[in-house]
Amino acid sequence: MMEDFSGKTAVITGAASGIGLELAKIFAEQGMNVVLADIEQQRLDEAVAEVAALGVEAIGVVTDVGAGESVAALCKASVDHFGSVQVLCNNAGVYTGGQLWEQTEDDFEWLMRVNQWGIIHGIRHFVPQMIKQSDDCHIVNTSSMASMCTLPFAGIYHMTKHAALALSECLFHELSMMAPQISVSCLCPELVNTGIATSARNRPDELADQNPTEMHAMSMAAITDATANSLHPRALAERVLAAIRNKTFYILPPQDNPWMVTAASRLEDLKLRRNPTFAPPAI
Template identity: 45%
Template sequence: MEDFDGRVAVVTGAGSGIGRALAERFAAEGMRLAIADIEKDALDAVRRSLAARGTEVIAQVVDVGDEEAVHAFADRVFDGFGAVHVLCNNAGVFNGCQIWSRPARDFAWALQVNFWGVLHGIQAFVPRMIEGGDEGHIVTTSSVAGLFAAPFSGPYSVSKFAAYAATECLGHELVVSGSRLRASVLCPGGVATRIHQSERNRPASARTEPSDDQAFVEQVIADTVAAGIAPEAVAEQVVDAVRTQRFLVLTHDAYRPGLAARAAALASGELPPLPDYETRD
């Protein structure tokens, strides 16, 4: 997909971080925007910023883990714009811990947002995108933690591996069905976002008592994002991937050798080595 001007992009988790950068980057390409976030104030700020630059925008508070809410958002977007050409299932949360020491609710919350949120987005938008017959693209925000499982990242890695797998399935299905749509999976390394503050959006029903292992890994993530690349750099890579139909968007080249090492270890039946979790290019 090379022509963006006048077309429609949908971005979830658009209130901050990578989501906001994606919305602003697509707006710079002349696209109309439909943005969603669970934080109303943050979403309103992005809506005002986009509107001030002349972008036509629809904004709606959405919990992507709520299937009905995502479908209602899709209904509003198609009613308002008539089509969707780029869908960014970007909303996500971080939750880490020692895998045997935390309640199942920690895993359920991560999966509800990071996997079910992606699935809800695919099922609410993609059938109508296919029916529209236009070329288009679906981008899932996974993580390097969706390619490399690390200690103390159980809930996050499990959910991000699931998001990656869903996108690879989607990509193959779009090709074999003859669709004009294509898919990309975004796997960021360290990016300067608020992912380490995900607990701010955790519903009361999903809350659990904090623990030392949880605090340890959240500090590691906080240190990583503090030294991370700018979200705008990630958005630039996503736009390029949509244009060139690149499937894997790996924001940090330092992880590429790790993919080969992982494949070699698995082929020989070994536990894959851990890559360096760092932010160098």
């Protein structure tokens, strides 16, 4: 169990904003070295300065989590600078919405690259490094409560977050058997007040949105409204820290949270073998 964080090294992807930035700050408060990775250079520089001001050593590495060579370079830069890595947060993620049959191949490609391949590359490059170190390590993959239920007009996001949960559970089983010194958590936030509604600010030009439909606009307006008045990301960072301390796999909202009710409805559908119930969270 990782109790003393001081002097250990945390790598966080998507660390220039939102949940990732709060993770970087809470790790710094524990006296950890912090590697902040993000695709957005300017905000990354500002984030590194903010974290370093907490009195720890922090470095920024511009990284595209959707590209294997970029994540390999992140791992190398982290180890070259700090010698080893004890905590990895595969946190970078993006959102878009709309009707499944109207969304473009590029919509699918973009979300799959960041939300799925980002975690895959993190696992492929950092797990061998952690196994080589043979010390206590912890990997946190950011999924979402969107991995535990399904809602209309956010199908690509739900799909990628289900993949993130499945990858995390499989990784948990494999590491429990093969390298039990490495623990795993899956972070499943409810709505959080971050920059997620403006994810497209970092959408690659080659995957530009060529078909912004009415349903897409409605979906983006809904997520903008819903996240604006939601939880501060600090609360998520606190949950993650506790989960690393206690080796908790599922990092969930409180039991009475509306997203937990929606997730329970899905489990009930399975138990009763009934068709999917439309049970959006009452927020």
